[in-house]
Amino acid sequence: MRLMTVRQGQRVAVWDKKGQVRLVDGPRRMLLFRQTADQLPRFSAQANQYLSIRYRDGRCENIAGPAAVWLDPVEHDRITVEDALTVNAHEAIVVYARDNGQVHRRVVHGPAMFVPTDKEWLHQFSWHGADPKNPRRKIPSALRFVTLRTIPDQMYCDVPEVRTADDALLIVELMIFFELADIETMLDQTHDPVADFINAATADVIDFAGSRSFEQFKQSTEKLNELDAYRNLTQRAARIGYRVNKVVYRGYEANAKLQAMHDEAIQARTKLKLEAETETQAQELADLRLEREAQRADQQRQMEQEQAQHRIALERLTSDETMRALKEEQENEAADKQRLNAIDLEHQKATDTQRVELLRAMQAMQVDLTKYLVAQYQNPDRLIRVEGDKRTQLHLHEN
DSSP: OEEEEEOTTOEEEEEOTTSOEEEEESSEEEEESSOEEEEOOEEEEOTTEEEEEEETTSOEEEEESSEEEEOOTTTEEEEEEEEOEEEOTTEEEEEEEEETTEEEEEEEESSEEEOOOTTEEEOOEEEEEEOSSOTTSEEEEEEEESEEEOSOEEEEEEEEEEEOTTOOEEEEEEEEEEEEOOHHHHHHHOSOHHHHHHHHHHHHHHHHHHTSOHHHHHHTGGGGGSGGGOHHHHHHHHHTTEEEEEEEEEEEEEOHHHHHHHHHHHHHHHHHHHHHHHHHHHHHHHHHHHHHHHHHHHHHHHHHHHHHHHHHHHHHHHHHHHHHHHHHHHHHHHHHHHHHHHHHHHHHHHHHHHHHHHHHHHHHTTOOHHHHHHHHOSSOSOOOOOOSOTTOOOOOOOO
């Protein structure tokens, strides 16, 4: 006999001597006589979790969180807390459900928080993926998942042992951009879309290279960036519910000898190309120098012409100024001479007036003016004497 305290928030299973059980919740204090008590665990799930309950009769029940359940030692076999499956907006899952002996399939698109019922289970995808030991090699079942991505995606794809028409062995490297268009078609038509992509792309690349020599293959590699070169790939993708948006050619690899020959040819072509570019640049530099020198000569001639025009303009301006000054000086001299002539004329007029008055005065005083004038001018410039009688006619013409 013993006392036992069951605290608040606890639950115990009390077993009697007959093996019967009763559940006791706290808070409580009880006396145990020929009885045993086991404290029971309480399981709780958050909003992004759920409780998975397995009953002793084989039934299963999933309760979405937030929820809490006490373990019943009689009814329950076990209780576990599981994380709900988060399905984002660009994702989807495939759910199978059993109902009356039949199995139904449905697709759940995100965003969603998926909690399966006891009769539901998820589709497990197992596709080709990169080999962890050699990422360039694809191996079966390397990708295992339950959530499909419905947004555009891409994958690297290396096509080995591609033989050209002249028996050159190559490895062609591609990148395939694709998008899942119809999930139901994909589930019905294929179990491994990646393997289908690899096989179809391999067939297209082999067909492309098989009809061309190695040199022709190198010259036409830009066509490997066009979807028209991948007829098998696009047709197979459409058949299994996918859409191929683009294929990018990333290059190729050859065996060591062929690659060495190719590298030597590339080096030779590159050297010739560099020499040609160097010569072209030298010629362009020479042309540029000549052009710049011609431009400088034109500028020099233009500057000299402008300077000559400026000098001529200055000389013309100086000449005009000199002529203007000379003309002004001549005009001033002419004006001064005219004034002097006027003064002389006035003086001569005054002198003549005075002389006339003098002669008049002398005539008034009965002075013989002829004798006076002859006496005044003893040495005339020209003397004309006229002798004869009164009947003689005289005509004098002086030129």
